[in-house]
Amino acid sequence: MQMSDDVMAEIHRDYLFNLVLKGERDDGRAFDEFRDISIETGVAGMAEGSALVTLGDTQILVGIKIQPGEPFPDTPDVGVIITNAELIPMASPEYEAGPPREGAIEIARVVDRGIRESKAIDLEKLCMIEGEKVWIIFIDIHVLNNGGNIIDAASIGSIAALLNTTLPAERYGLGEDSPLPVRDIPIAITAIEFGGELILDPSLEEGKLAGTVYTVITNSDNGISGMQKSGVEPLTIDQVMRVVDMAGTAAAKIREKFLEV
Amino acid sequence: MSEKPEHFIIDGKRLDGRRVDELRSVKIKLSPLDRADGSCYIEWGRNKIMAAVYGPRELHPRHRQNMTKAVVQYRYNMAAFSVSDRIRPGHSRRSIEISKVGRDAFEYVVFTKFFPKTAIDVFIEVLQADAGTRTAGINAASLALADAGIPMRGLVSACAVGKVDGEIVLDLMKEEDNFGEADVPVAMAAGGKITHLQMDGHLTRDEFYEALKLAKIGCDKVYKLQRQALIEKYSGDYAENGEDAITQSEGDADE
Amino acid sequence: MERNIAIPGDVVSDNIKMSGSGTYVHGDTVRASVYGLLNVGERYISVIPLAGKYIPCASDRVIGIITEVVYSNWIVDINSPYEGLLHISQYPRRIDSENMSKYLKVGDCILTMVASVDAGMKVELTLREKELRVLSNGRIVTINPTKMPRVIGRNGSMIRLLKSEIGCNMFVGQNGRIWINGSDDCIDLAIQTVKYIEDNAHTPGLTERVQAFLKAKEKTRYGKVHESRNDEE
Numbered sequence: 001m002q003m004s005d006d007v008m009a010e011i012h013r014d015y016l017f018n019l020v021l022k023g024e025r026d027d028g029r030a031f032d033e034f035r036d037i038s039i040e041t042g043v044a045g046m047a048e049g050s051a052l053v054t055l056g057d058t059q060i061l062v063g064i065k066i067q068p069g070e071p072f073p074d075t076p077d078v079g080v081i082i083t084n085a086e087l088i089p090m091a092s093p094e095y096e097a098g099p100p101r102e103g104a105i106e107i108a109r110v111v112d113r114g115i116r117e118s119k120a121i122d123l124e125k126l127c128m129i130e131g132e133k134v135w136i137i138f139i140d141i142h143v144l145n146n147g148g149n150i151i152d153a154a155s156i157g158s159i160a161a162l163l164n165t166t167l168p169a170e171r172y173g174l175g176e177d178s179p180l181p182v183r184d185i186p187i188a189i190t191a192i193e194f195g196g197e198l199i200l201d202p203s204l205e206e207g208k209l210a211g212t213v214y215t216v217i218t219n220s221d222n223g224i225s226g227m228q229k230s231g232v233e234p235l236t237i238d239q240v241m242r243v244v245d246m247a248g249t250a251a252a253k254i255r256e257k258f259l260e261v
Numbered sequence: 262m263s264e265k266p267e268h269f270i271i272d273g274k275r276l277d278g279r280r281v282d283e284l285r286s287v288k289i290k291l292s293p294l295d296r297a298d299g300s301c302y303i304e305w306g307r308n309k310i311m312a313a314v315y316g317p318r319e320l321h322p323r324h325r326q327n328m329t330k331a332v333v334q335y336r337y338n339m340a341a342f343s344v345s346d347r348i349r350p351g352h353s354r355r356s357i358e359i360s361k362v363g364r365d366a367f368e369y370v371v372f373t374k375f376f377p378k379t380a381i382d383v384f385i386e387v388l389q390a391d392a393g394t395r396t397a398g399i400n401a402a403s404l405a406l407a408d409a410g411i412p413m414r415g416l417v418s419a420c421a422v423g424k425v426d427g428e429i430v431l432d433l434m435k436e437e438d439n440f441g442e443a444d445v446p447v448a449m450a451a452g453g454k455i456t457h458l459q460m461d462g463h464l465t466r467d468e469f470y471e472a473l474k475l476a477k478i479g480c481d482k483v484y485k486l487q488r489q490a491l492i493e494k495y496s497g498d499y500a501e502n503g504e505d506a507i508t509q510s511e512g513d514a515d516e
Numbered sequence: 517m518e519r520n521i522a523i524p525g526d527v528v529s530d531n532i533k534m535s536g537s538g539t540y541v542h543g544d545t546v547r548a549s550v551y552g553l554l555n556v557g558e559r560y561i562s563v564i565p566l567a568g569k570y571i572p573c574a575s576d577r578v579i580g581i582i583t584e585v586v587y588s589n590w591i592v593d594i595n596s597p598y599e600g601l602l603h604i605s606q607y608p609r610r611i612d613s614e615n616m617s618k619y620l621k622v623g624d625c626i627l628t629m630v631a632s633v634d635a636g637m638k639v640e641l642t643l644r645e646k647e648l649r650v651l652s653n654g655r656i657v658t659i660n661p662t663k664m665p666r667v668i669g670r671n672g673s674m675i676r677l678l679k680s681e682i683g684c685n686m687f688v689g690q691n692g693r694i695w696i697n698g699s700d701d702c703i704d705l706a707i708q709t710v711k712y713i714e715d716n717a718h719t720p721g722l723t724e725r726v727q728a729f730l731k732a733k734e735k736t737r738y739g740k741v742h743e744s745r746n747d748e749e
Contacts, residue, residue, distance in 0.1 A: 006593055007583045010623035015655050044388045045307060047342035057295050061388060064343025086350055089336065090313035090384040092296050097336055099351060139339040140350070144311060144386070145294040299567065317569055317597040328636060370524075372540070372549060376571070378637055379597045407524055407551040410568030410662065414540070414549070415525020441669040450545075491523050493540055495718065497568070 008157050008208060016209060020195035027203060032246050034201045039156065039258050041164040049165025049180065053157035057147025058104035058204065062139065062157035064165045066180070068128065068172050069136040079126025079134040081256065083112035085154060086139040092146040108141060110188060111155050112230045114217035115139070118186035118225035120159065125181055137168060137180075148204035155188035160259060184253050186225050189247035190215040193233060198243055200250055214240070220255065265440040267460035269425035275437070278307075281430045282475060284420065284482055285393075287489040289401075291408055297384075299409025301490075303401040312401035314409040316381035330373035331381050332416055335364035339387040359395050366399055366419075366448045368456035372412040381411060392438040396421050396446045399457060401482055407491055415451035416487050420459060420479035422447065422472045424464060429471050433478045445469075447476040522548035522563045529561050538563030553718055566718070570596045570661040570691040572639045576630040577648075579656060580641065582620050588613045593626070595658060595691045598637050602628065606642040608649075625651040625685050627687055627695065645656035654685070654697030657707050661692030663717040667710060674713070674723065681730050682706050705733055 016026060029035070044050035047063035052246030071080060072173045085108040087096045100108070115121065126135040139161070165180040192202045192210035202210060211233030217226035219220075224244065229235065266276060273280060285306030297313035304310075317495040320326045336358040363385070371381060385398035385405065398418035403416040413439050423433045425441040438444055443462030450456050464472060522528060528539060529546040539562060540549045548554070552565040572578070572594060580592035592600035599643055602620075604613055611619055618686045620626070627649055631642040643649070659667070668675050668688055681688055682705050684698025712729050716722060 007581055008622055009656055011651060011653060012656060014653075043388070044309070044340070044342050046344050050342065059294070061340070063340060065342050065347035067347065084341070084350060086340075088338065088384070088386060089382070090294065090297055090300070090311065090315075090386060093315055093318070097338075101702045132448070134699070135698045138341065138347055140347075142340050142386075143343075145296050194655055256312065285661075298569075319597055338628070376597065408567065410550055410552070410565040412538075412549040413524040414542070415547070416523065488523055492521050495521050 001074065006175060008205070009133065013209060016205065017195050020197050020199070022083055023080065025199070025203075026205065030203075031199045032250065035203070036094035037156065037254065037258065038259070039160045041160060047161075049161045049163075051157045051164065053153050053160065055147070055149060055153040055156070057200070058141075058143075058148070058150060058153045059067055059145040060153045060157045061142045061144055062154065062161040063142065064161050064180075065138040065140065066168055067136055068133055068174065070132065071127070071130075071134040076131040077127050078123035079121075080136040081112065081116060081123070081139065082136065083108045083115070083139040083141070083158070085111070087143050087146070087150075090145075090197070092142045095146070106228070106230065107151055107154055110151055110215060110217070110226065111141065111158050112117075112139070113226040114155055114186040114188055115162070115229075118184045118217070118219040118223075120182055120184040120219070121162065122181055122183060134190060134197075146204065148207050149190055150189050150200050152188050152201060155186070155217065156254065159185050159187065163259065184219045184257050186219045187215050187251040187254055187259075188215050188217045188222065188226070189237055189243075189250045191243045191246065193235060193239065198239060198246065200246060214243050216244050218244075218248045218251045222248045222252070263436075266436055269437060269441070270428055270430075275425075275430065275434070277359050277434055279432075281428055284432045284479065285434065287483075287486050289404065289486065291404060291490060291494045295427040296404070297409075299405040299407070299411070300406035301401045301408060303397055303404075305393060305397035305400070306432075307389065308387070308394055308397050309389035310394060310397050310401050311386045311388060312398060312405040313384045313386075314382065314402070314405040315384075316409065316411065317376035318382070319377065319381035320380035326364060326378045329377050331371070331376035331379045331491060333368050333371055333381050333383065335360050335367065335383045335402070336385075337363055337383070337385040337395065339390060339394070343387045343390045351487055359398075362457055362459065363395065363399060363402070365405070366417055368404065369454070369456050370413045370417055371406070371452050373414070375412060378446065381406075392433055392435040393421050393446075395419075396448065400487060404487055404490060416484060417448050417450050418483035419446065419448035419457060420476060420483055420489060421445060422476045422479065423462070424468060424472070429468060431473050431475050442479055443468075443472070445472050445476065447473070447480065449477065449480040453477060460470060520554045521552070522554040523551050524548055528554060528563070534559065534561045536562030537564055561656070565662050567660060568662050570594070572596055572598055572600070572630045572633050572691070574630055574632050577687075578628060578630060578641075578691040579651070579695055580626050580628050580691075582622050582624045582626070584622065585616050585620075590616065591626040592626070592641055594628075594630075594639070594641075595661070595693055596639075596726030597744050598630070598633075598639050600630070600639045600641040601746070602626075602641040602643065605639075606631070606644055608643050620650065625656060625695070626731035627651055627689075651695055653704055654695055655707070656692050657696065657710055659694070659710060659714045661690070663714045664688065664690060664692055666717040666722060667713050669723070672675065674726070677723070677726065678706065680711060681727075681734075682709065705730075708733070 043052040044063040049064035169175040212231035288304040291301040299314040399419040448457030526548040550565040552563045569575040584591040590602040594600040684702035687695045
């Protein structure tokens with residue numbers, strides 16, 4: 001059932017605010033608690049790798065397609081990663097058909113940054129003939145149902161898909177198929193500031209209340225490989241560092257439970 | 262592309278073991294999405310398709326609103342990773358055409374006059390493609406519309422028929438679609454009324470008539486699967502009456 | 517009254533005089549037009565849909581949220597494909613069109629009534645009736661509008677049961693929205709109960725189940741109250 005995505009009733013906003021003042025959330029979670037996550041790999045059978053992620057009610061299918069192609073002229077000896085996100089109209093009453101707008105573009109770029117800067121994929125290994133032929137990896141994030149916090153679900157789905165991806169060498173007469181070498185597990189963790197508190201994994205409603213949304217991407221050794229502040233309200237240094245720490249802890253939990261082989 | 266098989270039918274069995282009048286395996290899941298008003302996920306052979314409906318809802322832009330009825334909008338789209346060679350996201354001429362005929366298939370059955378000025382949006386997303394996505398999409402769309410509580414004359418049931426090795430076959434698989442002599446997707450509403458019909462390839466007049474008759478048999482089979490899915494969704498406390506106080510009216514292709 | 521699931525197109529009767537809501541006449545048969553529960557009455561056969569939007573009718577009482585203030589109208593979200601218009605003249609007092617937001621602003625909730633719906637689906641609302649007002653506290657919960665009759669019950673029996681057993685103030689809008697006011701505990705229980713009714717709307721013996729549900733919750737409530745009393749001693 002769709003929720004009106006126009007205006008939230010003032011009394012509902014008051015209710016959610018008062019809950020936060022009492023240290024509570026509408027669905028009973030702690031401020032640093034994530035909703036239930038499930039990951040199913042290999043769902044898109046025509047893709048070289050894929051993962052269907054469910055985070056609360058959010059459902060995202062990430063598909064990886066790989067084909068040989070030309071490298072970028074300024075980086076002739078490394079492979080190419082291209083990340084795209086589609087907020088398809090069935091996922092939310094507010095999504096329209098058409099080319100990606102700023103929301104989808106931001107999601108794609110943030111997820112891409114996390115994968116690139118963590119060097120999760122050794123792009124040098126994807127070079128076949130310098131300046132001529134490299135593997136091109138397409139990460140297509142297909143949002144099926146927006147139940148809040150798409151960035152984290154997209155990030156988890158992307159790395160889960162990559163961990164189950166095969167380089168399709170046989171198909172192109174380039175040798176034997178082999179697993180895509182992935183050497184890190186970057187995960188984006190998003191927090192909102194609301195009522196003076198920092199709250200992880202915002203639900204759909206919480207996301208609407210937030211003055212500011214802050215995403216931190218950490219990798220397996222707890223280094224930071226990307227971040228993004230989205231929205232108008234400012235954050236203090238103290239708040240930023242607290243989210244960095246909360247993100248590290250939450251990402252480690254998710255990595256341990258779902259993604260480590 | 263792989264090579265054309267030498268034979269499509271050996272000893273009455275097709276390449277995947279089916280008889281000429283058999284559908285591929287079908288799995289249906291209702292209401293997988295919670296934002297949409299109605300939704301249906303279908304696995305049809307190796308196709309994986311999601312259908313979702315929003316509506317009736319406000320139609321934008323205003324100038325497209327119809328003062329006497331709802332406007333049915335149908336959007337068929339293939340995910341970039343749904344096929345062997347990645348598809349660039351966005352509309353293609355093929356998806357635009359399929360969207361248009363898809364809308365035509367449902368315009369007849371939906372009681373649009375009950376909801377003037379609104380839109381009834383149907384979205385079909387192909388997540389994995391293996392021949393017959395437009396007909397599987399129509400079947401999923403029918404269920405998503407029912408799931409959304411949209412009033413209709415009845416469900417629309419679809420299948421494709423074609424010709425391989427000189428025989429008319431039901432529900433083309435990939436090789437039959439790529440290398441066969443004809444591909445005829447058909448959708449029918451109650452009473453055998455055809456609401457969607459296209460053809461690619463070549464058939465004689467008699468072959469075509471035979472194909473239509475086989476399509477009717479196929480659509481009836483599909484209808485039973487759709488019906489079963491809707492009834493099972495609410496079985497729980499609610500065992501279906503064995504007498505079947507409710508019956509589907511028999512359709513007549515000549516009507 | 518037998519209950520079966522009907523799907524669109526099912527033949528439910530061959531007596532066209534019995535065509536009720538959720539059905540249509542085709543030739544000399546009556547057929548279901550929606551996916552829902554078949555309801556065989558003495559004079560009519562109808563199908564109660566399992567899903568669907570709220571379509572406003574004159575004299576419906578609904579809960580709305582102000583989404584825009586324009587010229588001399590407030591535009592109101594009434595949880596429908598059709599928005600409601602509240603004209604400045606329908607505010608309970610005479611007010612100036614200069615500062616309408618002072619009286620009702622974006623985000624405010626109102627208990628309102630549908631005054632009229634014209635052929636072009638223009639929905640006019642009013643606050644000029646007894647009971648209608650601005651809701652400034654409490655909580656709103658939204659359920660599937662097709663389940664609303666079960667929350668109300670025959671002649672209001674279910675809603676009366678909820679109000680008396682739970683002890684909070686409730687107003688049920690025809691448009692799937694329910695306003696609840698009272699202590700935090702009461703409101704939580706009321707919302708849980710409403711959701712329980714929504715999930716079980718189509719099952720027989722609903723009233724008894726709701727009473728059992730409330731009784732089970734009451735035990736837990738009593739337990740809590742008892743504990744806190746001990747703390748005070």
